[in-house]
Amino acid sequence: MREILEKALENKKNKTNYIEIRAEKKEVTNIHFQGKKLEEINCSQQIGGNVRTLVKGGWGFVSFNQFDDIEEKVKEAIEIASLIGKEESKLAMALPVVEIINQELDKDFRQISLREKKELMENYNNVIMKFNPQIQSSNVVYTDRFSTIYFANSEGSYIEQEKPFLSTHLTAIAREGDNIQMGSESIGTTKGFGIMERISTKAQRAASRAVNLLKAQPVEGGEYTVILDQILGGVFIHEAFGHLSEADFLYEDKRMRTLMKLGKKFGSPKLNVVDDGSIQDLLGSTKYDDEGVRTKKNYLIKDGILVGRLHSRETAAKMGEEPTGNARALNYCFKPIVRMTNTYIENGDVPFKDLLSGIKKGIYAKYCYGGMTTFEMFTFSAGEGFMIRDGEIAEPVKDVVLSGNLFTTLLNIEGIGNDLKMIESGGGCGKAGQNPLPVSFGSPHLRIKKVVVGGR
Amino acid sequence: MKELLQQINKKVDSAELFRVKSKTIPVNFEVNRLKSIDISESEGKALRVINKGRIGFSSSTGSEGFDSMVEKAVATSEFGSEAAFDFPEKIKSTGKEKANIYDVKVVDKSIEEMIKIGEDIIERIKDFDRKLRGDVTILKNYSEVQYLNSRGGNFSYNKTAIAYSVMVQKIKNQDMLMVYSSLESGGDNLHAEELTSEIIENLKWGDKIVPLRNGKMPVIFIPKAALVLILPIISGLNGKMVLKKISPLTNQKNKKLWSDLITLYSNGIIDFALGSAPFDDEGIEMKRVPLVEKGEIKNFYYDLQTAGMAGVDSTGNGLRSGISSEPVPDISNLVMGEGKVSFTEMIKDIQEGIVIDQVLGLGQGNIISGAFSNNVQLGYKIEQGKIVGRVKDVMIAGNAIEELRNIVSLGNKSKWISGKYKFPHIYLKSLSVSTKV
Numbered sequence: 001m002r003e004i005l006e007k008a009l010e011n012k013k014n015k016t017n018y019i020e021i022r023a024e025k026k027e028v029t030n031i032h033f034q035g036k037k038l039e040e041i042n043c044s045q046q047i048g049g050n051v052r053t054l055v056k057g058g059w060g061f062v063s064f065n066q067f068d069d070i071e072e073k074v075k076e077a078i079e080i081a082s083l084i085g086k087e088e089s090k091l092a093m094a095l096p097v098v099e100i101i102n103q104e105l106d107k108d109f110r111q112i113s114l115r116e117k118k119e120l121m122e123n124y125n126n127v128i129m130k131f132n133p134q135i136q137s138s139n140v141v142y143t144d145r146f147s148t149i150y151f152a153n154s155e156g157s158y159i160e161q162e163k164p165f166l167s168t169h170l171t172a173i174a175r176e177g178d179n180i181q182m183g184s185e186s187i188g189t190t191k192g193f194g195i196m197e198r199i200s201t202k203a204q205r206a207a208s209r210a211v212n213l214l215k216a217q218p219v220e221g222g223e224y225t226v227i228l229d230q231i232l233g234g235v236f237i238h239e240a241f242g243h244l245s246e247a248d249f250l251y252e253d254k255r256m257r258t259l260m261k262l263g264k265k266f267g268s269p270k271l272n273v274v275d276d277g278s279i280q281d282l283l284g285s286t287k288y289d290d291e292g293v294r295t296k297k298n299y300l301i302k303d304g305i306l307v308g309r310l311h312s313r314e315t316a317a318k319m320g321e322e323p324t325g326n327a328r329a330l331n332y333c334f335k336p337i338v339r340m341t342n343t344y345i346e347n348g349d350v351p352f353k354d355l356l357s358g359i360k361k362g363i364y365a366k367y368c369y370g371g372m373t374t375f376e377m378f379t380f381s382a383g384e385g386f387m388i389r390d391g392e393i394a395e396p397v398k399d400v401v402l403s404g405n406l407f408t409t410l411l412n413i414e415g416i417g418n419d420l421k422m423i424e425s426g427g428g429c430g431k432a433g434q435n436p437l438p439v440s441f442g443s444p445h446l447r448i449k450k451v452v453v454g455g456r
Numbered sequence: 457m458k459e460l461l462q463q464i465n466k467k468v469d470s471a472e473l474f475r476v477k478s479k480t481i482p483v484n485f486e487v488n489r490l491k492s493i494d495i496s497e498s499e500g501k502a503l504r505v506i507n508k509g510r511i512g513f514s515s516s517t518g519s520e521g522f523d524s525m526v527e528k529a530v531a532t533s534e535f536g537s538e539a540a541f542d543f544p545e546k547i548k549s550t551g552k553e554k555a556n557i558y559d560v561k562v563v564d565k566s567i568e569e570m571i572k573i574g575e576d577i578i579e580r581i582k583d584f585d586r587k588l589r590g591d592v593t594i595l596k597n598y599s600e601v602q603y604l605n606s607r608g609g610n611f612s613y614n615k616t617a618i619a620y621s622v623m624v625q626k627i628k629n630q631d632m633l634m635v636y637s638s639l640e641s642g643g644d645n646l647h648a649e650e651l652t653s654e655i656i657e658n659l660k661w662g663d664k665i666v667p668l669r670n671g672k673m674p675v676i677f678i679p680k681a682a683l684v685l686i687l688p689i690i691s692g693l694n695g696k697m698v699l700k701k702i703s704p705l706t707n708q709k710n711k712k713l714w715s716d717l718i719t720l721y722s723n724g725i726i727d728f729a730l731g732s733a734p735f736d737d738e739g740i741e742m743k744r745v746p747l748v749e750k751g752e753i754k755n756f757y758y759d760l761q762t763a764g765m766a767g768v769d770s771t772g773n774g775l776r777s778g779i780s781s782e783p784v785p786d787i788s789n790l791v792m793g794e795g796k797v798s799f800t801e802m803i804k805d806i807q808e809g810i811v812i813d814q815v816l817g818l819g820q821g822n823i824i825s826g827a828f829s830n831n832v833q834l835g836y837k838i839e840q841g842k843i844v845g846r847v848k849d850v851m852i853a854g855n856a857i858e859e860l861r862n863i864v865s866l867g868n869k870s871k872w873i874s875g876k877y878k879f880p881h882i883y884l885k886s887l888s889v890s891t892k893v
Binding site: 064369380 | 515536782817848892
């Protein structure tokens with residue numbers, strides 16, 4: 001592959017300011033049980049690539065599945081970039097790297113037979129289906145994917161990275177008359193098949209949650225003090241703050257830049273937020289991002305003050321800051337854009353029971369169905385909820401969806417727990433049609449005042 | 457493709473090969489400037505086999521690797537579902553109704569023309585207010601679909617699509633007003649003016665922020681927001697959800713659930729709608745399927761396998777969400793029947809209520825139960841029959857199946873949403889609204 005990419009890059013340097021070629025080979029297996037039945041089992045293989053080039057500040061991007069006319073694709077990319085380019089190209093410095101990175105696995109899933117994978121998932125499906133007569137159906141979805149990504153650019157970098165990924169989603173569906181409720185658990189990992197062999201308790205938890213939700217009353221809408229568990233706390237910091245620290249939405253927009261000026265107070269002095277793609281073996285981890293920039297630990301909020309943001313090489317150059325290793329592409333069909341990796345709130349010092357104390361009427365929200373943001377506003381839905389009454393966890397409630405405004409909600413964090421957990425779910429993050437990108441997130445338990453909860 | 461099928465035919469009972477070749481060109485403007493142009497070409501094949509009565513499936517991109525595709529399809533068939541159908545022997549259009557899905561003008565549209573369309577949209581928005589930020593994408597797509605099975609069935613078609621999408625943002629202190637709108641079509645018949653005038657009207661309405669109270673109140677969903685109410689119904693009418701008894705509509709066929717006003721069709725033969733095609737992705741002719749008529753459920757929608765298991769016929773709704781996905785029951789285009797009342801008349805009718813233009817968190821939560829709960833990302837308050845300003849920090853919640861019993865009226869001017877849904881304005885008597893106190 002190296003020869004093909006480097007040959008295509010030859011003699012192109014004088015026509016563009018920058019050019020890179022990415023190629024990807026991957027094999028994917030999917031297994032899906034629904035109810036008592038195996039619904040889907042399939043395998044796919046993909047090979048594809050893209051060329052991205054910068055001419056006078058304008059980007060051209062061409063993606064493809066056929067490599068035989070790659071020279072033609074390079075020409076096309078330069079042509080379309082030239083249609084746009086009207087100014088000076090700016091890219092932050094990145095030292096050329098030549099490296100081949102192989103991934104060690106705890107049980108290589110490529111060596112595990114389809115039968116063994118199917119039987120393991122069948123077991124989890126049985127755990128759910130046999131949990132209780134109220135369980136009506138299930139969804140057990142297993143995916144494994146082994147990708148190798150090849151990257152070469154006009155500055156002399158050549159990087160090969162192996163990227164394994166496995167996930168299992170376990171959903172239980174309970175029914176009583178017209179009342180239908182779900183409980184879900186999921187896990188994602190880059191570490192190998194071993195982890196997938198040890199998630200039977202997750203299947204049980206999903207089933208028991210679905211059954212318990214049948215008895216829960218819909219939450220009453222209004223403004224509450226809420227406590228978020230580590231999963232929702234992690235989703236919250238990802239949705240409510242993380243996306244706004246992605247510099248690609250800021251760098252050419254003066255008003256946004258003023259809103260997100262470094263040094264601005266975002267939370268209490270106890271609040272520290274980090275994005276770190278260099279942690280070993282988490283879902284968002286990678287040694288080099290998709291522009292060949294080394295990942296690192298980046299503080300976004302330190303002691304409540306905005307101190308950093310996430311960059312690609314272009315946004316870093318245009319804002320006069322350092323690249324952070326956050327340019328990521330979902331796959332070869334897409335260009336790298338600024339994305340989070342592993343994002344978390346650092347531990348505070350409040351034990352869980354102290355977070356509860358003093359709340360007259362509040363909500364303890366756990367697990368997550370998903371979240372979304374439009375920069376200023378965000379929303380996410382809990383998989384399970386309980387009322388808090390006089391400092392104690394009380395009756396269960398359902399359909400708990402929380403919503404808020406970024407600028408006020410971070411300031412409304414009243415307590416930060418001491419029990420940080422990183423969450424590796426099988427889902428992922430979506431942005432600009434690139435979904436789901438593997439990321440991890442985490443948080444200790446959080447107590448936040450004045451959160452709007454939708455309800456009937 | 458024929459040779460490939462012959463090659464595999466010796467190994468399995470029957471087989472089907474589905475191939476898509478596609479080229480998409482988006483021209484992107486960011487912060488009022490032309491930023492990037494992409495050319496995305498893709499080519500993929502999917503192989504589905506029935507082997508000893510069981511289904512196997514594999515897919516691949518690129519030109520190589522058919523042998524390994526066959527091997528994988530056969531391997532997965534060992535565990536696959538028992539086939540409740542066989543691939544159609546004859547795939548023929550009855551020819552009564554055939555939708556236009558290909559427009560040579562889209563294929564011929566030059567990148568320069570696309571740039572010009574984007575520039576004009578941005579100019580129009582800047583003319584209204586120079587402080588606005590506009591992000592615009594002008595996109596065109598051309599795809600070729602080919603289908604062939606070992607029982608003699610085959611079809612192919614070419615299809616085009618074009619889309620303009622616009623996001624306008626206004627920042628004032630710490631308030632961000634974001635207005636999003638888009639137009640999609642299979643043919644080169646879009647009018648950018650429709651987009652810009654809608655956005656400018658929204659910017660005017662949204663200029664002032666007004667307070668709102670907690671509680672139940674009348675609500676108008678504009679067509680763009682109607683999916684809040686319709687998405688849970690689409691999920692509930694899915695033949696697979698019904699077969700598994702996890703749809704709340706499972707036992708409701710031929711029962712009257714809602715008022716006469718509610719009519720829903722799945723319709724794959726509408727000219728230049730994005731979900732239209734002569735056949736679904738497994739060779740069944742697309743048609744107009746009444747799902748709900750006058751408030752009564754008439755049909756659920758099916759693919760071949762689910763229909764076989766349920767003992768009914770496929771409704772031509774076997775669709776693939778990508779080359780590596782097997783066909784499942786899905787909506788081609790969904791059309792909701794119009795009412796008789798104009799949007800202006802609806803507003804005039806309301807003493808205190810809200811208009812929902814855009815929500816955040818669509819489809820999030822326990823959608824299969826019919827429940828929804830969304831942040832109102834863009835909404836307006838009505839007082840004494842007039843829009844008085846924008847509301848913020850507001851959530852709406854309810855159960856779609858129940859709330860649709862509450863319809864006062866439907867609008868007389870439907871709009872296409874995402875190129876495949878056609879909805880009128882929906883006016884509900886009362887809905888639960890939560891906000892900051």
